[in-house]
Amino acid sequence: MSDFARQVQALRPQLLRYARNQLRNDAWAEDAVSETLLAALEKPQAYTGAAQLKTWLIGILKHKVIDQLRRHRREVSTTSDDEDREDLDEWLFRADGHWREMPADWGNPGAALGQRQFFEVLEACMEHLPGQQGRVFMMREWLELDTDEICKETGVSATNLFVLLHRARLRLRECLQVNWFTGHHKPT
Numbered sequence: 568m569s570d571f572a573r574q575v576q577a578l579r580p581q582l583l584r585y586a587r588n589q590l591r592n593d594a595w596a597e598d599a600v601s602e603t604l605l606a607a608l609e610k611p612q613a614y615t616g617a618a619q620l621k622t623w624l625i626g627i628l629k630h631k632v633i634d635q636l637r638r639h640r641r642e643v644s645t646t647s648d649d650e651d652r653e654d655l656d657e658w659l660f661r662a663d664g665h666w667r668e669m670p671a672d673w674g675n676p677g678a679a680l681g682q683r684q685f686f687e688v689l690e691a692c693m694e695h696l697p698g699q700q701g702r703v704f705m706m707r708e709w710l711e712l713d714t715d716e717i718c719k720e721t722g723v724s725a726t727n728l729f730v731l732l733h734r735a736r737l738r739l740r741e742c743l744q745v746n747w748f749t750g751h752h753k754p755t
Contacts (some may be wrong), residue, residue: 571611575604578621582628588694589632589705595639599631606631629710636720670744685747692742696735703728704735 568576582603586596587637606627614623661667696704705719706712714725723731 569611571614573583574620575607578624579604582624583623584694585625585636586632586704588701589710590635591698591702592639595635599628599635601632602631625709633710633712643728648716670740688747689739689743692739694747695742696738698740699723700731700735703731704739709731720726 579600583596586599587593590596590599603624607624614620618626619730624700693701693704699721702722703717706717706720712720714728717723718728721728
């Protein structure tokens with residue numbers, strides 16, 4: 568087995584986690600990841616090294632996930648997240664619309680973006696989003712699907728989609744503030 572093939576195989580668990588989060592079906596996720604690995608291993612010369620290998624593979628996987636979603640359009644399972652019922656707005660804001668606790672100064676977020684640890688914390692925060700929130704957030708921000716397509720795939724209304732995206736962003740903000748910007752990994 569070549570060094571490239573070993574590196575690709577080593578990323579399989581992370582790719583599978585990403586695919587499962589999007590597809591909510593283990594068999595479809597396995598298929599999407601298998602197709603991704605096969606595409607990468609069939610044409611290793613396509614990887615130019617301009618991006619990290621994981622980033623390149625996720626780019627391929629995004630297209631395979633979209634293919635799976637389209638292939639199984641009527642079978643996609645949607646789940647209701649009881650934990651999502653919690654009203655984050657009331658938790659974060661007072662009745663007058665002001666913050667209950669002012670967010671900490673994030674310093675220079677642009678500098679943090681260049682740090683690998685930041686992306687690891689961001690990825691962990693995204694993995695902890697409740698099911699439907701995480702799914703629609705990833706569909707919007709990573710798969711870059713438009714509102715109509717996300718609504719069609721998930722069976723939610725556009726209004727509900729915007730609420731889910733809003734709540735996902737609030738949770739990500741809170742998670743990043745606790746685990747990165749005010750936590751032990753705070754950038755200098």
